Amino acid sequence: MSKVPDHRHCPVCGKVIPPNVKYCSTKCEAIDTKRKRELEFTKKLIYLLIFTLFIITIVSFLSR
Numbered sequence: 001m002s003k004v005p006d007h008r009h010c011p012v013c014g015k016v017i018p019p020n021v022k023y024c025s026t027k028c029e030a031i032d033t034k035r036k037r038e039l040e041f042t043k044k045l046i047y048l049l050i051f052t053l054f055i056i057t058i059v060s061f062l063s064r
């Protein structure tokens, strides 16, 4: 049985990195932080859109 030595991959570029670090470089860390922030922003935007549609539906239903 072949055992792969403990390692992980950089989530940004996929390089093999030691298991005790999260990214291969500070550059990759910055890219991932930015990506996550954009994802959070998109999620909030979607929630806001759903909420707005919900409110519009309620208001149009009540004003009938």
Ligand SMILES: [Zn+2]
Binding pocket: 010, 011, 012, 013, 014, 015, 023, 024, 025, 028
């Ligand atoms: Zn990287």
